[in-house]
Amino acid sequence: MQEPLPAWAVTRAGPDCLPKEPFDIAEVFRRLRRECAGLPPAALFALRDASFHSPFALLVAALLSARTRDETLLRVVPPLLARAPTPRALLDLPEEALNQLLAPVTFAEAKARYLRQLCTVLLQQYGGRVPDDPAALRALPGVGPKTANLVLGVAFGRPAIAVDVHVHRVTHRWGYTNAATPEQTEQQLREKLPEEYWVEINERLVPFGKFVCTGQRPHCSRCPLLTLCRQVGVGAHR
Ligand code: SF4
Structure with a gap:
């Protein structure tokens, strides 16, 4: 499923930035699975x-x-x-x-x-x-x-989204959510994230947030999501 860029998601621009593809959540999860296969699991x-x-x-x-x-x-x-x-x-x-x-x-x-x-x-x-x-x-x-x-x-295998600091931060950087708190992020994700990813998003974004999209210095230059992610709030190109 492809989504247009929301108005609040600022696209990085400039000669050092790659052009962005439409944000396709299925493609995001395909790339996340490949990346996380080489990382320690949560x-x-x-x-x-x-x-x-x-x-x-x-x-x-x-x-x-x-x-x-x-x-x-x-x-x-x-x-x-x-x-x-x-x-x-x-x-x-x-x-x-x-x-x-x-x-x-x-x-x-x-x-x-x-x-x-x-x-x-x-x-x-x-x-x-x-x-x-x-x-x-x-x-x-x-x-x-x-x-x-x-x-x-x-x-219990129920559809539920566990939002921790990693899920909160990374989905915000993607430009997929724009909430101030993890509770609000959960609500935004419940409204737009397809249910098939509700449990998996925590499983993927905990290791991804620890080793790739880190809190202080995200490793954008080697990130498999670089062409999809809007890098919201990420300072200098990394
Ligand atoms: S491109 Fe950068 S900000 Fe976006 S997910 Fe990757 S590491 Fe995070």
């Missing part, structure tokens, strides 16, 4: 592919992922879930054992508290199961829109 998707794909496993991993490096998360989550594969088992862990298992992640003590509160609610209100309802998920302790949508999309 931690949540790596865990999913390593059999940690239950709603509880992904909920725990997503909650622990805030401000924690992927490498650390991938070291912490498997042994934690081996000891505590269910909310009951996690609550049965002695506090010291849980703190030790979580020690490498940032804000370990606060996250341990959230995990205990989360497991208590899951047991008391949902019989130890993770709810598959968006509002119920978002009401759980420590669960925001991004985490809820990741669990809905990846664990």
Whole structure:
């Protein structure tokens, strides 16, 4: 599907810039898939592919992922879930054992508290199961829109868009969204992104945003999307 350039998406111009093609989201995803095949996968998707794909496993991993490096998360989550594969088992862990298992992640003590509160609610209100309802998920302790949508999309296979800093920044640079907050970006994407890409966009843009379209100095000159992307807000040609 080809879309005309929206009025607010400034096209870069100048002798050093390549001419831009119409923004074709299917072509964007084709190129993203090829690029991401050579990049480390996002931690949540790596865990999913390593059999940690239950709603509880992904909920725990997503909650622990805030401000924690992927490498650390991938070291912490498997042994934690081996000891505590269910909310009951996690609550049965002695506090010291849980703190030790979580020690490498940032804000370990606060996250341990959230995990205990989360497991208590899951047991008391949902019989130890993770709810598959968006509002119920978002009401759980420590669960925001991004985490809820990741669990809905990846664990339950529901159409949901998890907008983190990478999805927010990269879609803005493409000229595909122009929202001020991740929540508004999610709303704009819900209105224009074909549903077949709703879960995949997070899987692709997390590694792409970490290694190619980086926060401070995006690598535009070697980016496979250069001829499609409007490079909104990107300063000097890179
Ligand atoms: S790296 Fe540059 S060309 Fe590639 S998506 Fe980001 S802003 Fe666009």
